[in-house]
Amino acid sequence: MNWNDECDVLVVGSGAGGCTGAYTAAREGLSTILVEATDRVGGIAAYSGGGGMWFPCNAALRRSGDADTIEDALTYYRAVVNRRAHPSRFTRGLRAVRRAADRLPRGG
Numbered sequence: 001m002n003w004n005d006e007c008d009v010l011v012v013g014s015g016a017g018g019c020t021g022a023y024t025a026a027r028e029g030l031s032t033i034l035v036e037a038t039d040r041v042g043g044i045a046a047y048s049g050g051g052g053m054w055f056p057c058n059a060a061l062r063r064s065g066d067a068d069t070i071e072d073a074l075t076y077y078r079a080v081v082n083r084r085a086h087p088s089r090f091t092r093g094l095r096a097v098r099r100a101a102d103r104l105p106r107g108g
């Protein structure tokens, strides 16, 4: 990388958010540079979850015949995480995660 490089989109941080943003910008045809402060790519996603990520009801699951629903995911989430939390908050989060997963490569 050269300090005089120019780009349409400069993404700071190579976590899940940065990588998703950089991928989306590049896919839209924008010249994109992704910079990372550490010597590792991936941020928290590089070491969290033991290699598994939970993105319920996404397009890849539906293509494989999975009949998961937001309601099922909500039931599971509330049972595991917090029975007292308000359902609408989790429902919005679950729908947002599904939309994000559907926009990634081979997701939608």
Ligand SMILES: Cc1cc2nc3c(=O)[nH]c(=O)nc-3n(C[C@H](O)[C@H](O)[C@H](O)COP(=O)(O)OP(=O)(O)OC[C@H]3O[C@@H](n4cnc5c(N)ncnc54)[C@H](O)[C@@H]3O)c2cc1C
Pocket: 012, 013, 014, 015, 016, 017, 018, 035, 036, 037, 038, 041, 042, 043, 044, 045, 048, 049, 050, 052, 053, 054, 055, 097
């Ligand atoms: C155990 C565990 C399990 C999880 N499971 C799930 C799951 O199943 N599903 C789910 O959706 N989420 C899950 N999460 C949460 C998810 O991993 C995080 O919310 C997500 O990875 C955060 O991504 P981020 O890009 O916002 O931030 P980060 O991953 O923190 O990335 C920020 C990056 O920016 C870099 N940076 C910081 N400052 C600078 C700078 N000045 N210049 C350049 N680079 C910089 C950092 O080094 C880092 O690489 C889990 C988290 C944990 C801990």
